[in-house]
Amino acid sequence: MDADANNEGKSRFTVLFAKVSHAAQRQYERAEAHVLTQLRARMDRLERPKALTYLSDTSTTPTSAHGQAHFESSLPSRMAALMERADTQDRIAALDDLFHHVLDQLVPDEIRILGALSDGASFALIHAGYAPRIGPMTRRLIENFCPIGKPAGVKLLEYVPAYISHLRELGLVETGPEDPAQDIKYQILESDVAIREALEAEQKGVGMTAKYLRRTLSMSEFGHQFWDTCTGQNPTP
Template sequence: MDGDRASGSQSEALGDLVGWAARTGWGAARVGFGLIKQLPGGVEAERGFRAVERVVATGVRQWLDDVESSPAQAADDPVRPAEEAPKPPDLRERMAELLHRSAMTGREEAAEDLYSGILRLLTPDEARILAGLGDGSAYPVLHVAERGVVGGTARFVLRNGSTVGRAVGVSLTEEVPHYLTRLHAFGLVEMGPALPDQDDQYELLQTDSRVREALRSSKAAKPVRRSVRISALGARFWRRCVGPGEVG
């Protein structure tokens, strides 16, 4: 009976010592082996401790092997810089085709490619405006500019309001400023000075809803009179698309 109690006390002491060693790390645990051996049953405890150490070491090695052999997680992958990202094959093929065609194409085919590309960009309303300008006619244009401080640059509240939209019958008259801006960017129309003897048309243009809204946006907003007509490129494009002498 006394022997069992003594053995239990010794086991508890061993358990406390092993627990302390585990909490303080494997290196500290090894330091405690000398003390463990001196207690009854210490040799068996050391063997158990060594077995646990081997199991843990084996598990760690296996885990490291798995990590090294497994594919990298997408979340851990470094972000590839934009300049290093491979271009889609279709873009490379298309660029190569264009470069090849540029070396083999004559003037006529190059012009056809240019005009075909422009035509694909036009909306029906924009085509109608171009048709209205195709005979060389010019139409009033109003910009609305907010005067800056002395020596400063004026800020445009609205560009390219024009009577041409209503004159040719576009569907979206409120989008005429946008249409003219696009046609100008394509190089199909050009802006010029105000048209003489067109005061009534400029006054009428100031009643347009977009122009009125722009003029009311600031006390410093003032109308700037200009005009729009077809450009040299626009004339060549129009002739190619509709034929010589044809108008909209």
């Protein structure tokens, strides 16, 4: 009798526990569904990013400042538009397209660097690396180290070398030979803590020594044409 009563008690407890667990699970699912509903409602109220709108909705295609479409419904249609423009544009229109394309690739800090060079100024620039005791540099570690950042008002000074590399790739700036008149500036660059630490962090080979390549940074002829046109000093290239 005691065993039967005990088993009956266990059975009732099991049934009761199952009911409670089932009720708790249903309550949790209802709460979860409510939270998800609220989250979806909030997301729906947010403004869709313009870039996503452009990609998903071709009925309103954004255009650039000179009237050329940035987004098309397909690659062939974009190619057809470019081919048609290539057949009809003159030199001025071609330069306009080129300058717009270059300008779209720049960030404000890079514009600041161009502004500092626009009056024809040149800045000391060095590359640093390792070389045999006799001979040219064979392993370059640091490129385009230049003090132009502060006078130009660059906000991200640590990215000045990367900015200069990008501007060189675009053909807007160029490097030239060492300027002996800026010897003091070269010495300051070569003794910079960041340069020293970067060189010391790398393992030197046997018979290798730290070496610096002194150059100058200035605006290229194309850079001057681009700057004058974009700033309105030469509106008709």
